[in-house]
Amino acid sequence: MFDHLLLLSPILLFLPLVITVPSPGGAPPTPCRRCCDDLELQKGPPAPQTGDQKSGLNQMPEVRTYINMTILKGDKGNRGDRGTPGKSGEEGATGSRGPMGPKGTKGQVGPPGDTCKTQEAAFSVGRRKSLHSVDYYQALVFDTEFVNLHGHFDMFKGKFNCYVPGIYFFNVNIHTWNFKETYLHIMRNDKEQAIVYAQPSERSIMQSQSLMLPLELNDEVWVRLYKRERENAVYSDDVDVYITFNGYLIKPTLE
Template sequence: RGGAPGSPGHNGLPGRDGKDGKDGQKGEKGEQGEQGPKGDNGEIGSRGTEGPRGFPGTPGMKGEKGEGAYIYRSAFSVGLAGRAPHPNVPIRFSKIFYNEQSHYDATTGKFHCSIPGMYYFAYHLTVYLSDVKVSLYKKDKAVLFTYDQFQKNNVDQASGSVLLHLNAGEEVWLQVYGEGENNGVYADNINDSTFMGFLLYPDLD
């Protein structure tokens, strides 16, 4: 017959590691962690494509009123008060229609240029009692001549006009030339003999 059971033996040495088990199921999403420190600036990227044109901006505030351009003025219009004086001297037109800038001198009969530029001059003369020969002078030189032969028992007209460039200080006037019998320029209360001129445009250089 068998004997009585023996006492339990001591634990054996640990065995070798077993093979890795299969992956377990995916766990639940964890809570968001704290924000980490700011990283370094990255390198500048390449230039992007040009965007579409923006909408027009709102109108700006109205600017202050500027100074107006300076207007150059020079003009005169005069008439004869009676018979013309002796020939070969300036005719003194003493009836003043317009001479606001005082560029015409009624005591000498001469227009004095104060503004260099291009000027227009004209005269319209009543011819009576004798022939008329007149010249328009610029700076002691006749530049325009007009002759009208008087018709007996009739009142006639003589006229002329010209464009002249004048420098500052130059003068323009009208005078009878020739002998005394050519001095038929006339004016009375119903007939006028007039002389006029004005600046067309100044020299801006």
């Protein structure tokens, strides 16, 4: 047996050399491949195995659900309620003071305050110009204001406006013109209340008249010079005050 193996050993050593030698003049021999090599090349290298796969455990394939949101989109909802406002920010720094604007025109005298709180009224005005009678009655207008509490006396019209009903005292002083008659009335609205009269004389004199009147709200008290049926006038010299008209509230009417 051993002798037979010794005889075969040289043959076995030369057998691979005979197989790999190419045949003369022919194509090079193709290497031997298995029938499943192509499939393994297409699949690529094997994925790394998890612990469960290594251990031989079977797993269920992962299922992912796809939802088409364009199909499930609903109608636009109503606008929600307004939220609570946030906290106020920090106050900024005070800006620089701007330039002073031009001086405005003087406004008109406003209406008096509540008569329940303003239980007082007084005025004293004067005139520095003489006045002669014309063909119509003239209101005596004054150009000098001594006292005009709360603006109740209208300097443009020469009339006192009653804003506080009650009992009032009034007084008028005039200077007559020599050789001319002096004829005036203290008026309440459109009715004569008292007369201021002086006959013509070669001397000019001071003449005065006083009275008390009950007044209602919005009553007017003023002095009227008679018209030219009587040639009359009051005198002044544009320097001294000869003509004055005064009035004040004695007692307000309590309602």
